[in-house]
Amino acid sequence: MTFIEQLRAARALNDSHLCVGLDPDPAKFPGAWKGDASKIFDFCAAIVDATHDLAIAFKPQIAYFAAQRAEDQLERLIQHIKRVAPQVPVILDAKRGDIGATAEQYAVEAFERYQADAVTLSPFMGFDSVEPYLKHEGKGAILLCRTSNKGGDDWQMQRLADVPGQPRLFEHLAHLAQTQWNKNGQLGLVVGATYPEELARVRALAPDLPLLVPGVGAQGGDAAATVKAAGTAAPLMVNSSRAILYADNGPGFAAAARRVAQATRDALRG
Numbered sequence: 001m002t003f004i005e006q007l008r009a010a011r012a013l014n015d016s017h018l019c020v021g022l023d024p025d026p027a028k029f030p031g032a033w034k035g036d037a038s039k040i041f042d043f044c045a046a047i048v049d050a051t052h053d054l055a056i057a058f059k060p061q062i063a064y065f066a067a068q069r070a071e072d073q074l075e076r077l078i079q080h081i082k083r084v085a086p087q088v089p090v091i092l093d094a095k096r097g098d099i100g101a102t103a104e105q106y107a108v109e110a111f112e113r114y115q116a117d118a119v120t121l122s123p124f125m126g127f128d129s130v131e132p133y134l135k136h137e138g139k140g141a142i143l144l145c146r147t148s149n150k151g152g153d154d155w156q157m158q159r160l161a162d163v164p165g166q167p168r169l170f171e172h173l174a175h176l177a178q179t180q181w182n183k184n185g186q187l188g189l190v191v192g193a194t195y196p197e198e199l200a201r202v203r204a205l206a207p208d209l210p211l212l213v214p215g216v217g218a219q220g221g222d223a224a225a226t227v228k229a230a231g232t233a234a235p236l237m238v239n240s241s242r243a244i245l246y247a248d249n250g251p252g253f254a255a256a257a258r259r260v261a262q263a264t265r266d267a268l269r270g
């Protein structure tokens with residue numbers, strides 16, 4: 001199955017647009033696990049076990065693992081997801097972006113080492129920095145387009161004087177990703193829930209692409225406005241990480257995570 005087919009199947013099965021973000025910070029772990037980086041796998045696996053019937057995707061953020069020398073736990077975690085929730089695709093959030101030869105290595109890391117179904121990429125270096133990922137048949141490559149942070153304005157909102165219509169950079173990227181860059185239907189875009197107007201604009205320019213939309217929960221984006229702006233005809237993955245992971249820091253943390261995930265999933269269903 002391709003990444004897009006996996007998303008469609010997971011959506012149908014779990015009736016969900018919720019992507020559960022796995023950003024494990026040992027300082028926020030519950031009880032005796034607090035501060036213990038050797039518990040990253042156990043913590044994340046408990047969250048996966050408690051939420052996999054509510055999610056369209058899981059998104060582990062690689063920095064939280066690499067910073068703790070816990071890449072082996074990330075490998076085990078993705079294997080665990082494939083075992084307990086084979087119907088829910090895994091997006092490796094790595095935001096890679098380097099020249100082609102190096103990108104080939106990053107693609108092997110994401111798709112062969114970690115066995116992810118999709119990876120997030122920064123397209124700043126242009127199409128030849130994205131193309132190596134597209135050689136991995138059926139895998140998803142999700143490009144940062146209009147990010148959820150304030151600093152996204154620095155580049156993404158600038159107008160391109162040399163392109164007809166003088167689009168903003170994020171608009172031009174959405175157009176390219178919908179058209180000539182999307183050679184085998186593997187591309188998706190990241191658009192922050194914190195900017196519903198631009199989310200609607202991206203959806204208009206890229207009607208067929210899966211959208212990864214972080215920013216509900218801890219960053220304050222609104223679930224209903226997000227779904228209204230993005231629509232649900234093409235796959236929609238609305239990510240929430242901290243609000244789910246750290247809903248409670250006691251022994252009931254996984255049950256609390258499930259409650260928040262369920263409420264978010266339901267809010268996204270309208």
Ligand SMILES: O=C(O)c1cc(=O)[nH]c(=O)n1[C@@H]1O[C@H](COP(=O)(O)O)[C@@H](O)[C@H]1O
Nearest residue numbers: 061120147148190214217218219240241242
């Ligand atoms: O690519 C991403 O996932 C991403 C893009 C973006 O524009 N903003 C953004 O917050 N993210 C990621 O989404 C997650 C948001 O986490 P919470 O704010 O805790 O829900 C983090 O893993 C971020 O790295």
